[in-house]
Amino acid sequence: MKSISIVFILFVALSMVYIIPDVYAEDNDEDDREGFGEMKREREHQDEGIPIGTDIGNVILYGTIAAIGASIAYTAFKITSSKRKSSQKS
Amino acid sequence: MTIKKTNLRFIVFLTLLSLLVIPTTLAYADDDDDAEDIVENLGWVAVGAGIAANIPFIAMNKIRRYAIKTGSSTMQVAKQIRTVYKPVLNFHIMLNSIGYFAGMTHGLLLSRHLDSVSLSLAIVMSVMMVSGLLLKYTSSRNSKIFGKLLHGQFGLVILLASLVILHIVIGDD
Numbered sequence: 001m002k003s004i005s006i007v008f009i010l011f012v013a014l015s016m017v018y019i020i021p022d023v024y025a026e027d028n029d030e031d032d033r034e035g036f037g038e039m040k041r042e043r044e045h046q047d048e049g050i051p052i053g054t055d056i057g058n059v060i061l062y063g064t065i066a067a068i069g070a071s072i073a074y075t076a077f078k079i080t081s082s083k084r085k086s087s088q089k090s
Numbered sequence: 091m092t093i094k095k096t097n098l099r100f101i102v103f104l105t106l107l108s109l110l111v112i113p114t115t116l117a118y119a120d121d122d123d124d125a126e127d128i129v130e131n132l133g134w135v136a137v138g139a140g141i142a143a144n145i146p147f148i149a150m151n152k153i154r155r156y157a158i159k160t161g162s163s164t165m166q167v168a169k170q171i172r173t174v175y176k177p178v179l180n181f182h183i184m185l186n187s188i189g190y191f192a193g194m195t196h197g198l199l200l201s202r203h204l205d206s207v208s209l210s211l212a213i214v215m216s217v218m219m220v221s222g223l224l225l226k227y228t229s230s231r232n233s234k235i236f237g238k239l240l241h242g243q244f245g246l247v248i249l250l251a252s253l254v255i256l257h258i259v260i261g262d263d
Contacts, residue, residue: 049205049207049260049261050205050206050207050260051205051206052204052205052206052209054206056206057205057206058206060206060207060210060256061206061209061210063210064210064213064214064249064253065210065213067245067246067249068213068214068217068246071240071243071245071246072240074243075236075239075240075243076236078239079232079235079236079239
């Protein structure tokens with residue numbers, strides 16, 4: 001089990017090492033012109049569907065996190081309640 | 091012996107996965123339009139893998155449960171399904187892992203366009219993946235039950251599906 005987790009973490013770390021430089025390698029030579037890259041990026045940000053920080057964006061993000069938290073809590077509650085029942089029976 | 095075999099299979103699977111995913115992203119990284127197309131296609135690979143991995147698996151489980159519930163006449167069907175359960179489960183795990191890594195690569199390479207739907211989608215996908223790994227690889231009874239209950243929760247599945255649809259709709263605009 002330990003070796004599986006070590007291999008898994010190594011795989012994720014290796015993927016990050018390969019992928020992260022690519023994310024920053026997308027800039028063109030054209031973008032090196034002063035201010036051009038920033039302007040392009042700003043325009044791209046304006047084109048985005050539901051950016052983080054807006055009202056709808058926050059509702060979606062926090063709603064998702066709340067739903068996940070609720071489902072984890074519900075699962076934990078179900079396990080503890082069934083354990084309590086079984087211990088009361090015995 | 092079985093644990094060693096499982097480890098070896100897992101290592102081979104991860105190596106094959108990295109060989110498939112990483113070189114393609116690297117090979118097209120210089121060419122902007124091609125690279126963007128490839129990265130977008132990775133998203134479609136994730137969606138396709140998710141559909142192919144989950145719909146047959148969920149349908150099979152529903153049919154099996156229904157067959158067991160209805161009684162003796164359909165028990166034969168349940169028994170037949172039981173024989174193919176293991177291969178279908180392996181198929182489900184393999185395709186979902188491919189879909190997860192393809193989706194995450196797609197998300198990381200397009201992290202410049204990150205929005206709340208993509209972030210929520212990544213969180214839900216990670217929760218489902220972690221609960222699946224917990225279910226598959228833990229030996230403790232409690233964590234197995236926890237993984238099983240969390241992984242099969244209908245609400246999370248609906249949330250994931252609706253986020254995928256929302257992400258596609260927003261991405262197309």
